[in-house]
Amino acid sequence: MKIAYTIFLSFFVILFLFTVVTYQNTRLAEQVNENSETFARSSTVVRESNRFQRNVLNIASALRGYVLSNEATFLQTYDSAVTENEEILAELDTLVQQNPRQAALLREIRELNDNWVNELAQPLLEAKKSSISSDSGKHAFQKLYRAVVVTGHVKEAQALIQGRTSQFTNIEYSFRKANKQALTASIEKTKRTSYYLTAVSIVSGFFIALFLARFISVKIVKMVRMANEIANGNYHVSMQTDRSTEFNQLASALNDMAQILSQNISLLKGKNEELDQFAHIVSHDLKAPLRGIDNVVTWIEEDKSFDLSARMKEYLILIKGRIKRAENLLQGILMYSRIGKEKPEFEKTDLNKLMNEVREYLPENSSIKLEVQPNLPTIFTERLALLQIFTNLVVNAFKYHDNQYGIVKVYYRELQDRFNFFVEDNGPGIASAYHERIFIIFQTLQERDAFESTGVGLAIVKKILDDRNLKITLDSEPGRGSTFSFEWPKNQSNEKTD
Amino acid sequence: MKRLINILLIEDDHLDQLEVQRIMDKRSILYKLKIAKNGEEGLQMLRENSSPVFEGPPDIIILDLNMPKMNGFEFLQNLKPEEVKNIKIFVLTTSEEKEDKLLSKHLGVSGFITKPLKLESPSSLDAFNLMINLMNMQN
Numbered sequence: 001m002k003i004a005y006t007i008f009l010s011f012f013v014i015l016f017l018f019t020v021v022t023y024q025n026t027r028l029a030e031q032v033n034e035n036s037e038t039f040a041r042s043s044t045v046v047r048e049s050n051r052f053q054r055n056v057l058n059i060a061s062a063l064r065g066y067v068l069s070n071e072a073t074f075l076q077t078y079d080s081a082v083t084e085n086e087e088i089l090a091e092l093d094t095l096v097q098q099n100p101r102q103a104a105l106l107r108e109i110r111e112l113n114d115n116w117v118n119e120l121a122q123p124l125l126e127a128k129k130s131s132i133s134s135d136s137g138k139h140a141f142q143k144l145y146r147a148v149v150v151t152g153h154v155k156e157a158q159a160l161i162q163g164r165t166s167q168f169t170n171i172e173y174s175f176r177k178a179n180k181q182a183l184t185a186s187i188e189k190t191k192r193t194s195y196y197l198t199a200v201s202i203v204s205g206f207f208i209a210l211f212l213a214r215f216i217s218v219k220i221v222k223m224v225r226m227a228n229e230i231a232n233g234n235y236h237v238s239m240q241t242d243r244s245t246e247f248n249q250l251a252s253a254l255n256d257m258a259q260i261l262s263q264n265i266s267l268l269k270g271k272n273e274e275l276d277q278f279a280h281i282v283s284h285d286l287k288a289p290l291r292g293i294d295n296v297v298t299w300i301e302e303d304k305s306f307d308l309s310a311r312m313k314e315y316l317i318l319i320k321g322r323i324k325r326a327e328n329l330l331q332g333i334l335m336y337s338r339i340g341k342e343k344p345e346f347e348k349t350d351l352n353k354l355m356n357e358v359r360e361y362l363p364e365n366s367s368i369k370l371e372v373q374p375n376l377p378t379i380f381t382e383r384l385a386l387l388q389i390f391t392n393l394v395v396n397a398f399k400y401h402d403n404q405y406g407i408v409k410v411y412y413r414e415l416q417d418r419f420n421f422f423v424e425d426n427g428p429g430i431a432s433a434y435h436e437r438i439f440i441i442f443q444t445l446q447e448r449d450a451f452e453s454t455g456v457g458l459a460i461v462k463k464i465l466d467d468r469n470l471k472i473t474l475d476s477e478p479g480r481g482s483t484f485s486f487e488w489p490k491n492q493s494n495e496k497t498d
Numbered sequence: 499m500k501r502l503i504n505i506l507l508i509e510d511d512h513l514d515q516l517e518v519q520r521i522m523d524k525r526s527i528l529y530k531l532k533i534a535k536n537g538e539e540g541l542q543m544l545r546e547n548s549s550p551v552f553e554g555p556p557d558i559i560i561l562d563l564n565m566p567k568m569n570g571f572e573f574l575q576n577l578k579p580e581e582v583k584n585i586k587i588f589v590l591t592t593s594e595e596k597e598d599k600l601l602s603k604h605l606g607v608s609g610f611i612t613k614p615l616k617l618e619s620p621s622s623l624d625a626f627n628l629m630i631n632l633m634n635m636q637n
Contacts, residue, residue, distance in 0.1 A: 291613070291614055292511075292513045292514075294614075295513060295517055295614065296513065299516075299520065
């Protein structure tokens with residue numbers, strides 16, 4: 001699976017878990033809200049039903065008061081209580097519509113109340129009123145009083161209403177209690193689920209992140225290692241490409257690159273070898289005819305059977321000179337093509353002794369002085385290659401020096417992992433335009449006729465250093481001498497000097 | 499009385515033929531010379547009985563290695579031991595061809611004459627000393 005898809009899916013899973021938690025909490029909040037509304041309604045129901053109970057008592061005592069004392073104030077109390085109870089019943093009716101049991105009970109209470117008020121209380125009041133004005137009324141009242149009050153009918157009706165109303169209120173209480181318990185349970189459940197889901201999403205998020213990080217990091221480390229291998233010149237590396245991730249594409253791109261590099265490098269190596277071989281064969285085979293020409297010219301000079309004119313002699317000298325030059329050039333090509341062919345041999349090298357060897361290559365009787373920094377170090381290195389570099393640089397400095405009392409200096413600087421060697425002369429100097437050209441084979445800055453030089457020395461130095469990835473730099477200006485400096489590793493191979 | 503030594507020179511390059519003759523002249527070696535241009539011709543000349551130059555086998559064979567048709571090594575391999583029983587063979591070589599030298603020794607060569615030919619060249623001294631000795635020997 002693609003990495004991008006994996007990341008997307010992981011985020012989606014975690015996001016989903018959090019969405020579930022949020023949804024649960026929202027629902028709980030709604031429940032709490034609903035519950036508080038229910039509670040408010042319930043409080044109203046209870047309050048109103050209590051008021052109703054109180055009014056029932058008020059009606060009863062007003063009725064009794066009026067019947068006994070005949071005071072009109074009792075009538076007022078009675079009327080307002082009756083009216084109020086009518087209103088209360090109407091309100092309760094709207095509040096308990098959702099609860100069928102309460103609604104039925106309320107209907108019963110209403111019927112009982114109507115019965116109590118209209119059939120018993122009201123006739124008794126009317127009878128009492130008419131008993132004041134006439135005797136027949138008095139009798140009628142007495143009769144009714146005995147029929148409903150003395151027999152306890154009124155009292156019974158009142159008690160029945162009160163009992164039913166208490167029942168009604170109790171239902172409301174138990175309903176409220178059940179509601180509260182449900183809410184508590186719901187809160188508890190939501191809490192638990194939230195904790196659980198949050199924990200799951202944190203843990204799964206952690207593991208997904210860990211997996212992705214590890215997966216990506218392992219792949220990247222592998223690729224970095226491979227790139228380093230390539231940088232170190234090992235092109236025969238490849239990575240496993242087992243899963244179809246983006247890394248797979250990157251890995252196969254890297255593999256392709258390494259393969260192409262490897263192919264190109266071996267092609268290049270082959271071509272280089274071919275070229276070196278070609279140079280070797282050409283220079284070797286060209287030497288033979290040159291030597292033949294040289295022989296014949298020598299024979300002409302040696303044979304005294306006829307005299308040569310002065311001009312003839314000059315021509316012969318010219319021919320020999322050109323042959324010598326061609327031989328030198330061929331020898332140069334041979335030497336150049338041989339560099340790097342031999343297996344490098346490392347040996348303990350005292351650089352002081354090495355510089356003495358260099359002196360042997362200098363022209364005898366030269367008045368130019370070679371000043372070597374005293375106490376050069378002893379290192380374990382490729383002695384022959386270093387000798388060749390020093391010899392070519394120093395001999396060059398001598399050869400091109402324009403002052404017969406010139407000075408050539410050799411000194412070094414020690415860096416952390418390598419030396420910088422310097423060969424400095426106070427000769428004619430080289431214009432910066434030629435600083436690169438002098439390292440190319442057969443390039444010389446002097447006219448060939450004026451100065452016999454093949455232009456191989458510096459090219460060989462450069463090739464030796466290039467083969468080892470080391471740098472050579474030239475600091476020079478016309479009239480201010482030249483300083484060649486080159487890098488050289490301190491101790492090659494693992495052996496140390498004593 | 500000095501005698502002439504009989505030499506078979508097997509060498510394809512005319513210039514080298516001349517050079518060998520010149521150096522022998524310089525060393526005052528007196529000789530009769532047959533020249534073959536390759537190994538095949540060399541074998542033929544070695545085996546022929548009558549020739550205007552000299553009769554019978556030569557005292558010395560001077561052999562170049564790089565030749566067309568049959569080169570020096572092939573020539574050496576084709577020789578029968580009895581054919582060269584009393585003949586000294588010298589190989590013309592350049593100083594650089596070390597492997598050639600080893601192989602020639604193996605094939606029964608007495609010595610080398612190193613090109614370019616010089617009077618003072620020490621590596622060729624054996625060959626010329628032998629010629630002078632042969633020359634001074636009485637018949």
